[in-house]
Amino acid sequence: MAAATEGDSRRTERDVHRAGRHRVRAGLLLAGYGxxxxxxxxxxxxxxxxxxxxxxxxxxxxxxxxxxxxxxxVLV
Incomplete structure (x- = not known):
């Protein structure tokens, strides 16, 4: 099994941040609607x-x- 490269970890970090931004936006939309x-x-x-x-x-x-x-x- 190959070790993760630095580029892979940057990509993963970027994906996690993107997912987090989407969840924050969804939360803001729901809070606004509420x-x-x-x-x-x-x-x-x-x-x-x-x-x-x-x-x-x-x-x-x-x-x-x-x-x-x-x-x-995601948390489990």
Whole structure:
């Protein structure tokens, strides 16, 4: 089995950083959506016009679950 070269370790480090950046961006997008939804629901409740989220809530929960599973696989 050949030893890893310096170039290989740089490539691996770059890949890890790229994956980390994607996860941070995904987290920021989800946090932004959550903030927007919170404020939207607050306005609807104040106006007495609240409508429950259907499809978007399922998609958001699915995205969070998917990211959590990926993080679990990476950490284990």
């Amino acid at each position: 903030t927007w939804r919170y404020r939207d629901v607050d306005r609807q409740l104040d106006a007495g016009l609240f409508t429950a989220a259907g499809f978007t809530a399922i998609v958001t929960a699915g995205a969070v679950t998917f990211l959590a599973l990926i993080a679990l696989l």
